[in-house]
Amino acid sequence: MTTGIATFNFEGAKVLVTGGTSGIGLATANAFADAGAAVTITGTRSCRGDYEDNLSRFDYRQMRVTDNNEIKAVAASLDGLDVLVNNAGSVRFTGPDDDPVEVFEEMVRVHLLSGHNLAMACLEMLTASELPAGASVVGIASLTSFMANPFVPGYGAGKAGMVQLAKTQATLWAGRGIRSNCVAAGNIATRMTAPVVDMEGFSRDMMNRTAMKRWGRPKEIADAVLFLSSDHASFITGETLVVDGGYLYSQ
Ligand SMILES: NC(=O)c1ccc[n+]([C@@H]2O[C@H](COP(=O)([O-])OP(=O)(O)OC[C@H]3O[C@@H](n4cnc5c(N)ncnc54)[C@H](OP(=O)(O)O)[C@@H]3O)[C@@H](O)[C@H]2O)c1
Numbered sequence: 396m397t398t399g400i401a402t403f404n405f406e407g408a409k410v411l412v413t414g415g416t417s418g419i420g421l422a423t424a425n426a427f428a429d430a431g432a433a434v435t436i437t438g439t440r441s442c443r444g445d446y447e448d449n450l451s452r453f454d455y456r457q458m459r460v461t462d463n464n465e466i467k468a469v470a471a472s473l474d475g476l477d478v479l480v481n482n483a484g485s486v487r488f489t490g491p492d493d494d495p496v497e498v499f500e501e502m503v504r505v506h507l508l509s510g511h512n513l514a515m516a517c518l519e520m521l522t523a524s525e526l527p528a529g530a531s532v533v534g535i536a537s538l539t540s541f542m543a544n545p546f547v548p549g550y551g552a553g554k555a556g557m558v559q560l561a562k563t564q565a566t567l568w569a570g571r572g573i574r575s576n577c578v579a580a581g582n583i584a585t586r587m588t589a590p591v592v593d594m595e596g597f598s599r600d601m602m603n604r605t606a607m608k609r610w611g612r613p614k615e616i617a618d619a620v621l622f623l624s625s626d627h628a629s630f631i632t633g634e635t636l637v638v639d640g641g642y643l644y645s646q
Pocket residue numbers: 413414415416417418419420437438439440458459460461482483484485486505535536537538579580581582583584585586587588
C-alpha cells in the first residue's frame with residue numbers, strides 16, 4: 396500500500412508561495428516543505444507570529460498583493476527562486492455602498508496583475524534555476540476562469556486572465572527554461588469558502604452538481620501544484636489543470 400507516501404522530491408529547490416498562511420497556500424507550502432524545498436510564504440500581516448497556525452518551518456514576508464512596491468521588495472529579498480506559486484487572493488462582493496468599478500479593479504489587481512508583476516520581478520531568478528524540469532510559475536485559477544459568476548465579475552475576469560497569461564508566459568519563457576501553468580481549483584473548503592460551506596441550501600446545490608459529492612481539500616490542490624512543478628510534468632506548459640471533483644462538466 397503506497398498511498399500517502401510523498402512522491403515528489405524538491406530537495407534544494409527554493410519555492411515562494413503567496414498567501415501561504417492559510418488554506419490552499421498553506422497546504423501547498425507544507426507539501427513543498429515535506430518534499431524538501433526551502434519555502435518562503437507571504438501574508439498580509441506583519442510577521443508569521445501574528446497567525447494562529449505555526450508557520451515556523453517557512454521564511455515569511457509581508458506582502459499585500461495590491462501594493463506593487465511590496466511585490467518588488469519581496470522579489471528583491473530572495474536569494475534565488477525555482478518555483479513561484481501565485482496563490483494569494485480573496486473574494487470581494489460588491490456591497491450596496493461599494494463602487495462596482497473600484498471592486499472590479501481591485502479583484503483584477505489581486506488575482507491577475509499581482510501574479511504578473513511578481514513573476515516579472517522574479518524573472519531573472521527563475522531563469523537562473525537549475526531544477527531538472529526547469530523553473531515553474533503556477534497560478535491558482537478557479538472555475539470562474541471558465542464559468543460566469545454574476546456576483547463576482549472582477550474575480551472571474553482576473554481568474555480567466557490567469558489562464559490566458561500562463562499560455563503567454565509559456566511561449567515567452569520556454570527559452571528561459573521556465574514553465575507556466577495553472578491549477579483551476581473547484582470548491583475547496585478553506586477560510587475563504589467557510590461562509591458558503593455553512594449556507595446549507597447553497598452548499599447542497601454545489602455538492603449535488605459535484606460528481607464526487609464533497610468539498611475538495613486544500614491538499615488536493617497542493618498535490619496538483621507539486622505535480623505541475625515537478626519533472627513528472629516536464630513537457631507541460633501553458634496548461635490549466637482543473638481539480639474540482641467533476642463539477643465543471645456536470646449539469
Ligand atoms: N477555496 C476555493 O474554493 C477556491 C477555489 C478556486 C480558487 N481559489 C483561490 O485559491 C487561492 C487561495 O484561497 P483559499 O481558499 O486558500 O483562501 P484563504 O484560506 O482565505 O487564504 C487566502 C490567502 O491569501 C492571502 N491574501 C488574501 N488577500 C490578500 C491580499 N490582498 N494581499 C496579499 N495576500 C492576500 C491571505 O493572507 P492572510 O492570511 O494574511 O489574510 C491567505 O494567505 C485564492 O487565490 C482563491 O481565489 C480558491
